[in-house]
Amino acid sequence: MKIRLVTVGKTDVRWVAEGLDQYMSRLVHYAPVTVQTIPQLKDTASLGVPEIKRREGLRILEAVTPADTVVLLDERGKEYRSVEFAARLESWLSRGGNGSLVFVIGGAYGFSEEVYSRADSMLALSKMTFSHQEVRVLFAEQLYRAFTILRGEPYHNE
Numbered sequence: 015m016k017i018r019l020v021t022v023g024k025t026d027v028r029w030v031a032e033g034l035d036q037y038m039s040r041l042v043h044y045a046p047v048t049v050q051t052i053p054q055l056k057d058t059a060s061l062g063v064p065e066i067k068r069r070e071g072l073r074i075l076e077a078v079t080p081a082d083t084v085v086l087l088d089e090r091g092k093e094y095r096s097v098e099f100a101a102r103l104e105s106w107l108s109r110g111g112n113g114s115l116v117f118v119i120g121g122a123y124g125f126s127e128e129v130y131s132r133a134d135s136m137l138a139l140s141k142m143t144f145s146h147q148e149v150r151v152l153f154a155e156q157l158y159r160a161f162t163i164l165r166g167e168p169y170h171n172e
Contacts, residue, residue: 015107016114017047017157020077021150022070022121023054033151037158044161045107050077054121063123071126074118081113084133086125087153089143091136096170099137099156100163117157119149 025031034049041047052073058066078084083106094102106115117137120129122145130136139152162169 015045015110017041017045017107018082018114018116019047019049019150019154019157020052020074020116020118021049022052022074022119022146024051025147025150027147030147030151034154037151037154040158041154041161044158044165047157052077066121067123067126068128070121070123071129074120074125074129075132078116078118078132079113081111082116083109083113083135084116084118085135085137086129086133087117087119087139087149088125088136089138089141091138093138093140096156096159097163097172100160103157103160104164117153119146119153122146 025034038047038049052070055061055066055069061069085106118125118129118133125133139149139156144152159170
């Protein structure tokens, strides 16, 4: 099963881009993993937060297919220890099928109700809130860690 990381807006923080690149280059040894960037909305000064979320949500929904398993990275999602996340990842991947496993990192304001309705699951990295840019590299590292756990490789210490 292919894995896609869908993000809203380009990664413009240098250390985040470098970290994301580093983990993406490692992840390709375990599974076909790609990053899909949804362009950030332009001229949003006159829009309210609900409208920004609605418009970003439409773009997110266009990026997924009905066959995809969609997991939102959201502070209200379920928290896992790394070993538990590895087991959950294995469960998602074992479903097979024609779709991809799609992890979605929303924009600065989160997700629209339509995106929440489409999601198959929600995942929280912490009870703390991180910027939508920081989450990219944090999640990529956890995805890499999960694969090393599943393969019994020495990256994760417990």
